[in-house]
Amino acid sequence: MPAECPVLRERRGGHAPEVGAIELFFDLVYVFAVIQLSHFLLEHLTVVGVAETVVLFLAVWWGWNYTAWAMNWLNPENATVRALLALLMLFALGMAVALPSAFADEALLFATAYVLLQLVRSGFMVWACRGTQLGANYAKLLTWSALAGVVWIAGALADSDDRLWIWALAAVIDYAAPMARFAVPGFGTAPMPTWPLHSEHLAERNRLVFLIALGESILIMGFTLTDIELTAPVVAATVIGFAGLVLLWWNYFGYRITVERESDPEGARQTEIARSAFAYAHAVMVAGAIVLAVSIEQVTAHPLDHLDAPVVGCIAGGPVLYLVGNLIYIRARTGNLALSRVLVACLIVALAILALTTGIFTPIALAGATTLCMLGMAVYSSAIRAQVGVA
Incomplete structure (x- = not known):
C-alpha cells in the first residue's frame, strides 16, 4: 500500500488504528436510521411487513458495514477522507429519510441513495489504493456493487407488487459477494487473506453501532412513556423492558474472548474471521436489538392485552x-460453541410456542419470562467468567 498517499492510514506495526471522530460523526446518521427501521416494523407487523423490514435493514446495515471496513484503511484526519464521509452521511441520510415509504413513494430515493453510498465509497477506495492489491480488490467489489445497484434501481422502478422480491435479489447479490470472493470473470477473485485488516478497529466500530441500536430502545421507551398514563402495569413493563435492555448489553460485553483464532502470528484467516464475526454476526445482533425496541414499545403500551402472534x-x-x-460471533472468533446461548434461545422459543398455543401469558408476563432467561444466562456467564468453550 502506498505509504505516501495521505488519505491512507499509516500502518504502525500491530497497533490497531484508533476510531476517528469523523467515524463517530458518521454513525449519528444511523441513530436516525435505526429509529426509522423500528418504526417501520412497528407499523408493518405482518409477514410481508417483516420481510420488507428485513430487506431494508440488510441495505442499511451493508452501507454501514462497508464504510466501517473502508475506514480501517482510510486516514480519518485527512480532509479528503472527511469530505468523503460527509458525502456518505448525506447518502445515508437520504436512505433513512426514505425508509418509511421505501416500498411506496420513496423507493427511488432509497435505492438511489443506497447505490450511491456503495459506489462512491468503493470508487474512492479504488483511487486511494491504486496500484496495490487492495485497490484491485476494491475494483472487484465495485463491480459487484454496480451489479447489485442495477437490481436495486430496477426494483425501485418496478411495480410495487414486485419490489420486494427484486430488492431481496439485490440484497442477496450484495451479501454473497464476499462469500464468492468478489469473483469477476476474466479478472480473478479477491480472497479474504488479501485484505490486510486490523480486526480490533473493526471490533470497536461494531461495538459502537451495537450501542447505538440499544440506545434506540431507550428513546422508544422514553417517547412511549410520555404519551401514556403511568399505571402500575405500565411501570412494571417499563422496568422489565429496561432490564431486558441492560441484560442484552451485559451479555454482549460480559463475554470475554480469551482465545481467538486470529491470534496466530500469520493471521492467514484474520479477515475471513472478521467477516463472519462483524459483517454477518453483528448484523443479526443489531437486528435483535431493533426488534427488542419494538417489543418494548408494544409491552409498555399494552402490558395486559391479549397476546397475538406478531407481539409474541x-x-x-x-x-x-x-x-x-x-453464537455466530463467538464461533467465528474462537471456534467454540457457546452452549448457554443455544440453551437459552431454545427456552425462549419454547416459551413463545407455549404463549401461542395456550394463551396463558399476557405481554408483560411473556416479556418477564424471556427477561428471566436472559438474566439466568448473564448470571451463569459472570459466575464462570465466560470461559471459552464453556459459556
Whole structure:
C-alpha cells in the first residue's frame, strides 16, 4: 500500500488504528436510521411487513458495514477522507429519510441513495489504493456493487407488487459477494487473506453501532412513556423492558474472548474471521436489538392485552436474534460453541410456542419470562467468567 498517499492510514506495526471522530460523526446518521427501521416494523407487523423490514435493514446495515471496513484503511484526519464521509452521511441520510415509504413513494430515493453510498465509497477506495492489491480488490467489489445497484434501481422502478422480491435479489447479490470472493470473470477473485485488516478497529466500530441500536430502545421507551398514563402495569413493563435492555448489553460485553483464532502470528484467516464475526454476526445482533425496541414499545403500551402472534414474535424474536448472532460471533472468533446461548434461545422459543398455543401469558408476563432467561444466562456467564468453550 502506498505509504505516501495521505488519505491512507499509516500502518504502525500491530497497533490497531484508533476510531476517528469523523467515524463517530458518521454513525449519528444511523441513530436516525435505526429509529426509522423500528418504526417501520412497528407499523408493518405482518409477514410481508417483516420481510420488507428485513430487506431494508440488510441495505442499511451493508452501507454501514462497508464504510466501517473502508475506514480501517482510510486516514480519518485527512480532509479528503472527511469530505468523503460527509458525502456518505448525506447518502445515508437520504436512505433513512426514505425508509418509511421505501416500498411506496420513496423507493427511488432509497435505492438511489443506497447505490450511491456503495459506489462512491468503493470508487474512492479504488483511487486511494491504486496500484496495490487492495485497490484491485476494491475494483472487484465495485463491480459487484454496480451489479447489485442495477437490481436495486430496477426494483425501485418496478411495480410495487414486485419490489420486494427484486430488492431481496439485490440484497442477496450484495451479501454473497464476499462469500464468492468478489469473483469477476476474466479478472480473478479477491480472497479474504488479501485484505490486510486490523480486526480490533473493526471490533470497536461494531461495538459502537451495537450501542447505538440499544440506545434506540431507550428513546422508544422514553417517547412511549410520555404519551401514556403511568399505571402500575405500565411501570412494571417499563422496568422489565429496561432490564431486558441492560441484560442484552451485559451479555454482549460480559463475554470475554480469551482465545481467538486470529491470534496466530500469520493471521492467514484474520479477515475471513472478521467477516463472519462483524459483517454477518453483528448484523443479526443489531437486528435483535431493533426488534427488542419494538417489543418494548408494544409491552409498555399494552402490558395486559391479549397476546397475538406478531407481539409474541417481537417479544421472543429480539432476544433470540441476538443470541443467534452472538453464537455466530463467538464461533467465528474462537471456534467454540457457546452452549448457554443455544440453551437459552431454545427456552425462549419454547416459551413463545407455549404463549401461542395456550394463551396463558399476557405481554408483560411473556416479556418477564424471556427477561428471566436472559438474566439466568448473564448470571451463569459472570459466575464462570465466560470461559471459552464453556459459556
